[in-house]
Amino acid sequence: MxxxxxxxxxxxxxxxxxxxxxxxxxxxxxxxxxxxxxxxxxxxxxxxxxxxxxxxxxxxxxxxxxxxxxxxxxxxxxxxxxxxxxxDATRVMIGKYAGRPIHHIGPPTEDDALYEGLNVRRTGADEAQVVVVTDLDSDDDTPEMYRERAKLWLARKLPMICANPDRVVEHGDKIIYCGGALGDLYAAMGGMVLMAGKxxxxxxxxxxxxxxxxxxxxxxxxxxxxxxxxxxxxxxxxxxxxxxxxxxxxxxxxxxxxxxxxxxxxxxxxxxxxxxxxxxxxxxxxxx
The missing domain is CATH 3.40.50.1000 (HAD superfamily/HAD-like)
Incomplete structure (x- = not known):
């Protein structure tokens, strides 16, 4: 002890x-x-x-x-x-996909600054070469809600860049899921997950x-x-x-x-x- x-x-x-x-x-x-x-x-x-x-x-x-x-x-x-x-750290990872299609998971416009100047193109998962997760799409979402979508990513052997390794965070008086929780789900399914934050x-x-x-x-x-x-x-x-x-x-x-x-x-x-x-x-x- x-x-x-x-x-x-x-x-x-x-x-x-x-x-x-x-x-x-x-x-x-x-x-x-x-x-x-x-x-x-x-x-x-x-x-x-x-x-x-x-x-x-x-x-x-x-x-x-x-x-x-x-x-x-x-x-x-x-x-x-x-x-x-x-x-900041994740932009280095995303930069390796310059000129190529990426699939974004997270609020649709809130995280635009993450991609500024990196010359990547957001597409659907069926075309993308990598999945980039900033957060879940909504504060009310749970990771399990993404399992079916993740099966497609896994079938296409897409790596995941997780820009937020946190699993949960305090938001006012609530605890909400973060991108790291989705990264955990994908890793448990056998997917490759890359993180640069804490x-x-x-x-x-x-x-x-x-x-x-x-x-x-x-x-x-x-x-x-x-x-x-x-x-x-x-x-x-x-x-x-x-x-x-x-x-x-x-x-x-x-x-x-x-x-x-x-x-x-x-x-x-x-x-x-x-x-x-x-x-x-x-x-x-x-x-x-």
Whole structure:
């Protein structure tokens, strides 16, 4: 059995140990509808102490439109130095299909920025050479609803590029499925699935590079803190890249962990343990 984890009052308890933070966004800084004011304040104050903050997100769009979205949600730009998204990393994969047909799964126009300048042509699955998944077509969809469509992709041996490795995300007071859940279904059926976002190395390497640029000096991984709410992506990614983790319990795992009631540190430790993450602490919502 793993050792119980330390509950902390806020980021201030850890700030002196770390020169930079790589923070998840959705579920940590906002819930898809509005910003969490305490989280924004915590990151602003951390930067005021001299720390650098890079947002690292599995959102399936390039950073520029995501920054505009954060503005609308109330995440002020003084809360972070830079951002890298799964969309940024995924564009490299999609670029290999320049001039060729691709089949898009996800909101029909919301993710247009993902393809800008890549010279790919969206078609039906019967013509495409690859399936690109940003999210499910609707927030009410479940992965199982795509099984029949996936049989065609599999029959044609189409690889899948999954621009959002997250399985679920908090949206207001609901938990909705993300592209990663469809990627899991396709992989279980025998399909080839490619991902570049968390927990995979490319997105962490770019986030670390941006953190060093913001800090103006080389950084020691032992002094860089990852913040996230997902065991599968944030905890696993932090462990594989060699970063400590601050775990936010009050998002996608809130119900099972009784995050806003009487959370049991041992239960939280057991949940995170398979990731092998080194956990600096946990709290229900990021705050200072």
């Amino acid at each position: 793993t050792s119980p984890l330390p509950a902390i009052a806020g980021l201030a308890d850890l700030a002196g140990r770390y020169d930079a933070v790589l923070s998840d966004v959705w579920g940590v800084v906002h819930n898809g509808v509005s910003a969490f004011p305490s989280a924004v304040e915590a990151l602003v104050r951390y930067r005021q102490t001299g720390g650098s903050v890079v947002f690292i997100t599995n959102a399936p769009r390039p950073s520029a439109p995501l920054i505009e979205m954060l503005d609308r949600l109330g995440v002020t730009r003084d809360a972070y130095d830079a951002m890298v998204s799964s969309g 927990p995979y190395q490319p997105i962490y390497e770019e986030a670390f590079r941006l953190a060093e640029l913001a800090a103006g000096k080389p950084l020691d991984k032992a002094r860089v803190l990852a913040i996230g709410d997902s065991v599968r992506t944030d905890a696993t990614g932090a462990a594989q890249f060699g970063l400590d983790l601050l775990f936010v319990t009050g998002s996608i795992h809130a119900a099972e962990l009784d995050a806003f009631g009487k959370p049991d540190p041992q239960t939280i430790a057991d949940l995170i343990a398979p990731s092998r993450a080194t956990v600096a602490g946990f709290l229900p919502r990021l705050n200072w």
